Amino acid sequence: MFLYHFYKAKEAMLRELVFRGTLYSDLPYLASDHPYFPPEEDDTEFEDGIHLVVKHVVQTGNRSKTTDTFADFDTMTDRLLDEIIQHIQLYNLTIHRISFIGHSLGNVIIRSVLTRPRFRCYLCKLHTFLSLSGPHLGTLYSNSTLVSTGLWLMQKLKKSGSLLQLTFRDHTDPRQTFLYTLSKKPGLQFFRNVxxxxxxxxxxxxxxxxxxEMCRTALKDRTTGPVYTEMINNLLQPLLSAPNxxxxRHNVFHALPNTANTLIGRAAHIAVLDSELFLEKFLLVAGLNYFK
Structure with a gap:
């Protein structure tokens, strides 16, 4: 009787939400029974080389091992590229596939790495790019005045090159900004899965x-809106035209506590990394499929 009421309530909720996705509870099979990436050393599947998964995490205002978030994207790109190449050379790795998992600014840095001449020999080995909360179009049309003001103050106080670039204020001509220029360079279309x-x-x-994707504010903006549209087309057209x-796209809704971090939107931004429940469900239900 309980299950009957549960399914009736769920059907009613989905009708109200006009939901077009898939619920975790509806899936009969998991993506994998083994939620970890490292294979056994003698796994014959990797005779032609390993599947290198590079995870790059950057949180605004914090420092990670290799990244100062107050530097500009070119500087952070060089650091990540150096680390990848040094890792491959240090362990004398034979690379069969390369996948990337990025969070926040890390996704832009990963896309920038793909454009560098030193990485060109690995483009044919790209497999999956998993982008978690990536500002691929910057933060120009943010819907949070509080966050926009905070990032503006941080940029002014810390002289952050990357935060300046995210808001398209690194050049007077928007078509000469870092993000627009990056959108015109090949990259995403080399992956099997984006x-x-x-x-x-x-x-x-x-x-x-x-x-x-486009937003309503950009559609109404007759000055920068057309440039924004061009940038979206620059990114998506090569990707959608690539046969392989x-x-x-996955939309995530988190069950978050009623805190200040939730109010300003930071809790949801970091939840994709901090929430073990989300990571477990996402990887087992869908995520690991993209790394096979």
Whole structure:
């Protein structure tokens, strides 16, 4: 009797939401029984080389091992590229596939790495790009005045090159800005899977920016809006035209506590990394499929 009421309530909820996705509880099979990437050393599947998975995490205002978030994107690109190449050379790795998992600014840095001449020999080995809350279109059309003001103050106080670039203020001509220039360079179309994970609860990175799609504010903006449209087309047209590349978008809704971090949207921004429940469900239900 309980299950009957549960399914009736769920059907009613989906009708009310006009939901077009798939619920975790509806899936009969998991993506994998083994939720970890490292294979056994003697796994014959990797006779032709390993599947190198590079995870690059950058949180605004924090420092990671290799990244100062107050530097500009070119500087952070050089650092990540150096680390990847040094790792491959240090362990004398034979690379069969390369996949990337990025969070926040890390996704832009990963896309920038793909454009560098030193990485060109690995383009044919690219497999999956899993983008978690990535500001691919910057933060120009943010829907949070509080966050926009905070990032502006941080940029002014810390002289952050990357935050300046995210808001298209690094050049007077928007078509000469870092993000627009990067959008014109080849990159995403070399992957087999481009997976964009976004949350409407995330106020740090606009929902449309993480999904690489148009927003209403840009449509009404007769000055920068057309440039924004061009940037979206620059990113998506090569990807959608590539015969062996597929684009997948996942929208995430988090159960978040009523805190200040939730109010300003930071909780949802970092939840894709901090929430073990989300990571477990996402990887087992869908995520690991993209790394096979």
């Amino acid at each position: 997976v964009l994970v976004a949350s409407p609860q995330d106020r740090y990175v606009p929902f449309h920016s993480a999904r690489i 590349c597929r684009l997948i």
